[in-house]
Amino acid sequence: MKSLLNLSFLALALAASVRAIQPDELAQRGSDVVEDVLAPIKDGAFNFDDALEDTPVDRLTESLDAINLLDDDHPEPTLTIYQLISEHPHTTKFAYHLSQHDDLVEILNNTEGRNTLFVPADEAFDHLPFKEHPPEEWIRSALEYHIATHVYTAHDLIRTNTMPTVLKEEWLGGKPQRLRASLTLGGLHINFLSKVIVPNTRATNGIIHTINRVAFPPTMVGRELSLLPNHFSTLLLAYEKTDFVKFIHGVKMEGSTVFAPTNQAFAKLGPRANAFLFNSDKGKVILKALLKYQIVANVTLYSDARYGSTGEVPIPESGKHYHYDLKTLLQEKHVSVDVNYFGPFVKIKVNGQTPVVARDVVAKNGVIQVVGRVPLPPHKHHDGENESEDEEISVDDLVERLSDYIDEEDLRYDGEL
Ligand SMILES: *[C@@H]1O[C@H](CO)[C@@H](O)[C@H](O)[C@H]1NC(C)=O
Ligand SMILES: *[C@@H]1O[C@H](CO)[C@@H](O)[C@H](O)[C@H]1NC(C)=O
Ligand SMILES: *[C@@H]1O[C@H](CO)[C@@H](O)[C@H](O)[C@H]1NC(C)=O
Numbered sequence: 001m002k003s004l005l006n007l008s009f010l011a012l013a014l015a016a017s018v019r020a021i022q023p024d025e026l027a028q029r030g031s032d033v034v035e036d037v038l039a040p041i042k043d044g045a046f047n048f049d050d051a052l053e054d055t056p057v058d059r060l061t062e063s064l065d066a067i068n069l070l071d072d073d074h075p076e077p078t079l080t081i082y083q084l085i086s087e088h089p090h091t092t093k094f095a096y097h098l099s100q101h102d103d104l105v106e107i108l109n110n111t112e113g114r115n116t117l118f119v120p121a122d123e124a125f126d127h128l129p130f131k132e133h134p135p136e137e138w139i140r141s142a143l144e145y146h147i148a149t150h151v152y153t154a155h156d157l158i159r160t161n162t163m164p165t166v167l168k169e170e171w172l173g174g175k176p177q178r179l180r181a182s183l184t185l186g187g188l189h190i191n192f193l194s195k196v197i198v199p200n201t202r203a204t205n206g207i208i209h210t211i212n213r214v215a216f217p218p219t220m221v222g223r224e225l226s227l228l229p230n231h232f233s234t235l236l237l238a239y240e241k242t243d244f245v246k247f248i249h250g251v252k253m254e255g256s257t258v259f260a261p262t263n264q265a266f267a268k269l270g271p272r273a274n275a276f277l278f279n280s281d282k283g284k285v286i287l288k289a290l291l292k293y294q295i296v297a298n299v300t301l302y303s304d305a306r307y308g309s310t311g312e313v314p315i316p317e318s319g320k321h322y323h324y325d326l327k328t329l330l331q332e333k334h335v336s337v338d339v340n341y342f343g344p345f346v347k348i349k350v351n352g353q354t355p356v357v358a359r360d361v362v363a364k365n366g367v368i369q370v371v372g373r374v375p376l377p378p379h380k381h382h383d384g385e386n387e388s389e390d391e392e393i394s395v396d397d398l399v400e401r402l403s404d405y406i407d408e409e410d411l412r413y414d415g416e417l
Contacts (some may be wrong), residue, residue: 081117081203082109113205116148122215141217154199157181159344161304172255173366175307180360188193221363234266242288255300255308256366261374270392285410289402292330303346303359316341331405348376
């Protein structure tokens with residue numbers, strides 16, 4: 001197996017190639033900057049493991065009680081968001097950077113505005129991993145990424161999975177990049193890393209929540225996966241074994257939904273299936289088909305929003321259920337997604353059975369929905385209603401499910417399926 005470094009590089013190449021950008025454009029995007037920006041994640045500050053746990057509801061409720069949600073007795077606000085952060089002694093750094101951008105000041109000072117600002121406290125800047133001054137372009141994106149374009153009180157945040165921001169993302173077809181909100185035992189978090197430390201400062205034109213870490217505009221899907229080898233090294237190895245970079249390089253996309261199986265998800269296929277997929281020529285062709293089946297191009301499906309297709313806009317209300325059929329890269333074979341809201345929680349299942357174990361991992365060029373099992377197309381001969389995916393899968397079963405969808409060019413090995 002290649003070293004992690006190589007795998008990371010591969011994933012970077014994979015990410016970069018999703019929209020087939022030019023090498024100089026890649027260089028321009030500054031891979032060093034990306035390294036720096038992601039350093040805290042590699043340090044383990046990124047509590048992704050927490051996100052993977054199914055936290056018991058009663059313990060979350062305790063965590064809820066600890067958050068001061070009710071601010072009804074506050075006096076009517078008299079200042080705008082911008083005025084409040086400019087005057088506050090603990091938000092001087094963010095206010096300074098913001099003041100360099102007149103149009104952003106206007107957004108937060110305009111009394112007609114209705115926005116939410118997640119303002120990093122001054123201490124948050126001590127944790128920035130940059131060795132050098134970050135590029136102005138990055139700072140600008142980061143500032144935009146802290147402004148959500150609706151008013152979300154802390155109470156609203158508990159019921160909110162993702163929020164659109166002022167940051168428009170070309171890789172998402174010009175749509176707003178989103179922030180991920182989550183309630184964990186540690187409190188309310190934005191994008192895993194930033195904790196809300198002072199909620200609900202009200203302004204005349206919206207609301208402010210103070211956070212303890214700067215929120216980084218997300219990076220590419222492949223890059224994010226490569227930063228979490230404890231969870232995705234098998235998937236990264238699968239990309240490598242199947243020369244997936246070459247394939248994905250030719251696929252044009254504006255946004256994507258990637259159902260990324262964890263290492264445990266692959267392990268659940270069983271040792272025989274894994275040996276077949278990873279160590280035989282025939283298996284690798286099947287593996288490549290499986291990888292294609294995990295990617296939906298041009299539709300970015302968050303648990304509470306959908307980019308890139310017309311139709312029903314999901315409204316995350318308790319008791320609501322949404323069903324989607326999405327075309328994958330596997331010869332347009334569809335994957336079904338069921339999203340169920342109950343109370344402030346959401347459950348997502350792929351093909352009726354495969355659970356999403358970490359939802360809405362926002363990326364520059366799409367969203368990662370982390371799955372606890374490898375999604376498989378249904379059997380040809382009977383509908384998959386009652387199949388148990390808890391059991392290991394046989395090699396014959398894998399071949400049966402996928403052999404009709406193999407691209408000609410992938411069939412360059414001796415033998416038949
Ligand atoms: C912000 O708005 C207030 C009142 O609407 C105004 O007096 C002030 O000059 C504005 N500040 C900036 C920097 O635009
Ligand atoms: C995604 O959309 C773009 C622009 O509409 C289109 O060129 C491309 O072929 C689409 N990709 C896939 C895989 O359908
Ligand atoms: C599937 O399961 C349901 C309920 O457990 C049962 O009623 C039904 O007969 C099963 N269908 C098949 C094809 O086994």
